[in-house]
Amino acid sequence: PHMAETIDGRALARSIDEQTKAEVEALVAAGHNRPGLTVILVGDDPASDVYVRHKVKACDRVGMRSTEHRLPASTTQEELLALIDRVNASEHVHGILVQVPLPGHIDERAVIDAIDPAKDVDGFHPVNVGRLSTGTGGIWPCTPHGCIKLLQSVEPDVEGLDALVIGRSNIVGKPVAMMLTALGCTVTIAHSKTRDLPGKARQADIIVAATGIPEMVKGDWVKEGAIVIDVGITRIEGKDGKDRLVGDVAFEEVQHARAVTPVPGGVGPMTIAMLLANTVQAALSG
Numbered sequence: 046p047h048m049a050e051t052i053d054g055r056a057l058a059r060s061i062d063e064q065t066k067a068e069v070e071a072l073v074a075a076g077h078n079r080p081g082l083t084v085i086l087v088g089d090d091p092a093s094d095v096y097v098r099h100k101v102k103a104c105d106r107v108g109m110r111s112t113e114h115r116l117p118a119s120t121t122q123e124e125l126l127a128l129i130d131r132v133n134a135s136e137h138v139h140g141i142l143v144q145v146p147l148p149g150h151i152d153e154r155a156v157i158d159a160i161d162p163a164k165d166v167d168g169f170h171p172v173n174v175g176r177l178s179t180g181t182g183g184i185w186p187c188t189p190h191g192c193i194k195l196l197q198s199v200e201p202d203v204e205g206l207d208a209l210v211i212g213r214s215n216i217v218g219k220p221v222a223m224m225l226t227a228l229g230c231t232v233t234i235a236h237s238k239t240r241d242l243p244g245k246a247r248q249a250d251i252i253v254a255a256t257g258i259p260e261m262v263k264g265d266w267v268k269e270g271a272i273v274i275d276v277g278i279t280r281i282e283g284k285d286g287k288d289r290l291v292g293d294v295a296f297e298e299v300q301h302a303r304a305v306t307p308v309p310g311g312v313g314p315m316t317i318a319m320l321l322a323n324t325v326q327a328a329l330s331g
């Protein structure tokens with residue numbers, strides 16, 4: 046029987062990293078400061094610590110400078126905002142990333158708003174959100190942009206296709222829907238209040254699932270030949286008692302699709318690749 050193409054996010058991320066690396070060296074050769082990313086971590090959340098280390102390592106891999114600011118959990122909002130002012134002003138810093146979650150006494154929105162939009166490589170600043178929604182450039186958020194790259198790796202021309210985005214969060218669902226709209230898709234945004242989600246899914250040429258509900262997208266939700274991008278990552282206990290990662294899509298059931306991203310190895314690896322690409326973009330325009 047026909048098998049869906051498994052879209053290899055690790056391979057695509059590697060090829061984007063190679064391109065980023067070449068762009069870094071081209072900038073340096075042209076006399077530009079070496080592109081640099083600053084990562085700010087407040088507190089000692091172990092998961093955040095792992096993410097930050099991955100991001101710093103990734104910078105090394107593509108020849109980018111990186112600086113880490115590790116602040117104690119007791120850091121005040123004023124102290125954090127003062128640090129952001131300093132890195133906003135530094136000509137060696139092209140990208141600024143504040144690792145979330147922040148401790149409860151700090152207002153996340155105020156912190157994101159304080160980042161220079163031109164250095165906001167997460168793409169969460171309202172200026173960048175506005176740029177995306179008005180189709181006027183800006184820095185695009187990493188995970189949604191990674192979804193688009195994966196989609197375009199199997200179908201470069203998505204104009205006119207019907208897309209269903211499941212999830213309406215500010216960090217994934219909404220921005221991915223804006224990007225698909227900009228590319229000419231007809232987009233439906235579904236969420237927990239949506240009626241007849243399976244019926245809507247069956248009409249879609251493209252499904253982007255970003256809910257965090259393990260394997261919610263079943264085989265009979267997916268029309269023959271559709272392209273399925275699975276953003277969800279949930280850790281569940283497998284039959285053997287060991288933890289495993291599952292996506293929002295019942296991967297084995299959707300093999301009649303044209304292509305589907307696996308979990309892990311699909312959207313996940315793309316996020317850091319897009320972060321590095323955004324930092325080079327920021328350096329180019331800065």
Ligand code: NDP
Nearest residue numbers: 188212213214217236237255256257276277278312313316
């Ligand atoms: P949120 O929890 O912020 O949003 C989940 C969305 O799914 C909400 O809009 C919610 O609807 C919707 N939803 C929940 N239940 C249902 C349902 N039964 N039917 C339809 N829609 C539903 O999550 P995020 O957007 O932050 O992340 C989504 C998933 O993507 C998570 O698994 C996360 O781990 C993963 N992720 C992966 C990344 C990566 O690969 N690097 C990066 C970011 C996220 P409502 O708004 O009505 O509540």
